[in-house]
Amino acid sequence: MAWQDPRTTFGQAPVGTPSQTQVAFDAGLRTYMLKVYNYMASGVLLTGIVAMLFASSGLAQDIMVGGGPLKWLIILSPLAIVFAMSYGQNKFSTMTIQAMFWAFAALMGLSMSTIFLVYTGASIAQTFFATAAAFLGLSLYGYTTKKNLSAMGSFLIMGVVGLLVAMVINIFLQSTMMQLVISAIGVLIFAGLTAYDTQRIKSMYQYVAGTDMVGKTVVLSALSLYLDFINMFQFLLYFMGNQE
Numbered sequence: 001m002a003w004q005d006p007r008t009t010f011g012q013a014p015v016g017t018p019s020q021t022q023v024a025f026d027a028g029l030r031t032y033m034l035k036v037y038n039y040m041a042s043g044v045l046l047t048g049i050v051a052m053l054f055a056s057s058g059l060a061q062d063i064m065v066g067g068g069p070l071k072w073l074i075i076l077s078p079l080a081i082v083f084a085m086s087y088g089q090n091k092f093s094t095m096t097i098q099a100m101f102w103a104f105a106a107l108m109g110l111s112m113s114t115i116f117l118v119y120t121g122a123s124i125a126q127t128f129f130a131t132a133a134a135f136l137g138l139s140l141y142g143y144t145t146k147k148n149l150s151a152m153g154s155f156l157i158m159g160v161v162g163l164l165v166a167m168v169i170n171i172f173l174q175s176t177m178m179q180l181v182i183s184a185i186g187v188l189i190f191a192g193l194t195a196y197d198t199q200r201i202k203s204m205y206q207y208v209a210g211t212d213m214v215g216k217t218v219v220l221s222a223l224s225l226y227l228d229f230i231n232m233f234q235f236l237l238y239f240m241g242n243q244e
Helices: 019-056 059-065 069-087 094-112 121-144 150-173 176-208 214-240
Strands: none
Touching: 019 059, 019 094, 019 176, 019 214, 059 069, 059 094, 069 094, 069 214, 094 214, 121 176, 121 214, 150 176, 176 214
């Protein structure tokens, strides 16, 4: 989701290459995907640690619940970083993109710290592991399926826009039923995007292999999967979370 995917030959190594080249390509692809998952998992871990520490310190109660300009700075900063990474990737170095990713994950931890004030720790952990299990299954499907998911991905991205509009409307309506519907649709949308993004990331490797874009692509791909995971977790928490 972080940048536009190519609309060319889908998920294939160059035609007519020797078997040795195919073996090297497959090994490179596995290494590339492993780096993506490592970055994504490390980002989620950093977010969780920061959120828990910020909530337990009492600062989340003072800043995120109490209100004020610092609250909105924390909430909006991750969004600004995502836009900067997505649209400025050609201008930034790989190290800068990496630093922005870690800053984003940490700021997301500050922003998400309020869930520890609202839900019990046990229900948060339960939802996290349920999300992790679903993510692994969906990502595995996206990696192994022969079906081109591009059409589904385009539809789901349009669904995200509609979801954001509905969430803004519900800020004013404060409808419990509407929030329930939004959460249910949100889980389905980001579940589908997990499979789509995994397939897109896999197919991207053949275009960046052996270039200086590999490092940036790994981080930006990890960002896409991170966003899928975190959004699916937050929407699922609405159903599985037990309030304090």
